[in-house]
Amino acid sequence: MEFLDPSLLHKYEHNQCTPEEYERVLEWFSTPEGREYLDAAIMRELESEEPASLMPSSQAADLYQRILDTTGQEQLQHRRNRRFTGLKVAAMISGAILLAYGGWMFTGRQRSTIFHTAYGEVRTVVLPDQSVVTLNGNSTLRYAGTWDGDSQREVWVEGEAFFSIKPSAVPRSFLVHTASDMNVEVLGTSFNLVDRHGRMQVVLNSGKVRLHSSKTPEETVIMQPGDLVEYKEQVRIKVKKHANPQQYSSWKTxxxxxxxxxxxxxxxxxxxxxxxxxxxxxxxxxxxxxxxxxxxxxxxxxxxxxxxxxxxxxxxxxxxxxxxxxx
Structure with missing residues (x-):
């Protein structure tokens, strides 16, 4: 039987793998041993008395079905239909199921690419449209797909990053999603972004950006060069002032x-x-x-x-x- 290093599975579960390590885990999931492991892990969670986590039933059921569809778990699906009610399945989206869902996300039609920097590391990433992102230490950048044609340019960031966005030949916005539920929409610009501990800060070096909230779309701020905007999630405080942009991105040099x-x-x-x-x-x-x-x-x-x-x-x-x- 082909085994996988348990420490690598642990890293995968906690979203700490490099892109190469993700490939290794997902390749193993496609082997008989990997499918057996995934089958057993999901069944253990489904049979437990206490649900590991809760989400709306429609969302959970849809997520569970996609996992089954993309991991080839036909036998598991049959047993699930026979032994569990839809309500219990919907309520029990566990760490093991999310593991499989991570695999579905990574190997789906729009492949995700993930970069994570270690503490103290600074890394430069060139995006598919030739825009450049510089990541500060302990930060993560993720984007999906190849951005061919007129597809939207979207990235997800946690930590700190400096963006230098290349204008698109065709009208296409560039959208940065943060864990603070604030989105940064740009059309050719450069800015520094920090998103940690429920605090999101953007300092605009050049161009123009629009900030808007995922929760309250009407909450919109248009930024000009030199503007600093900060949101504090817990109390929804918005701070806007003029700043020296070079001060906030000096870590790049x-x-x-x-x-x-x-x-x-x-x-x-x-x-x-x-x-x-x-x-x-x-x-x-x-x-x-x-x-x-x-x-x-x-x-x-x-x-x-x-x-x-x-x-x-x-x-x-x-x-x-x-x-x-x-x-």
Whole structure:
């Protein structure tokens, strides 16, 4: 029997695979051993007493049917029809079923391409229309299809990315979806986008973009170069102001420019981008603001620059960073 590395299945389930690793998992799902594994995993979840997660019944049933159709689980479908009511199936969309659904999404008619950067990594991606996306550390970019003909250009982003959009020869909008349910619609422009912790921020370098909410389409903002717009999901606060765009995209050139930034904001940036746990010993530093430029290619270089520029004691051991005032 052909087995697959369990750690690779774990990465697949948590959407952490590289495109090459996704291919390996999906190829294994097409083998008899992979189908047997998928069959058993789904049956275990269906037979459990507690549903793993809930969604509207019509959506769940449709999702389940597509999984069956695209994984060739005819025998499983027969047993499901015989042993379970539609309501229970609709209620029990589990991690294993979502695994299969991920396979359906990846191998469907419009193949998805996914890029994910490690902590501290900066990566440049050229899209099918020759637009360029630069991903900051701990960020994900996904797009579907080849964008042939007049198909819409759409990408999904989590984390931080800088976009340089190539104008289309034919009228085609470019749409960026975020986890915060705010969409960025552009027609040839460049901008920096951050989407983390329920906070979405866009800084426009050139061109024009339209922001609108998936939940409230009437909530629309037209941005001009130099505009900064920020949405905070929890309280739906919208902030719009004029900013220096280069400051917010300086990470692309391995520098970090700060202007009136608090140490609390810096600590969050370090954790999000470099994957460290930051502890600020002196709480009076949390709200203290600072301005300056620090090399940001490697975290140790960044911390050294931070220490020298602001006369701080910075201790970096393993995954922990401790910042305190010098005596």
């Amino acid at each position: 391995n520098n970090l420019q700060f202007e009136n930034v608090s140490f609390a904001e810096l600590a969050q940036l370090l954790e999000d981008t470099y994957g460290v746990k930051v502890e600020i010993k002196d709480t009076s530093l949390l709200h203290q603001e600072f301005t300056g430029t620090i090399p940001g290619q490697q975290i140790d270089m960044l911390l050294s620059g931070l220490s020298q520029l602001f006369h701080l004691k910075v201790n970096h051991v393993g995954n922990s960073v401790i910042i305190e005032k010098q005596n």
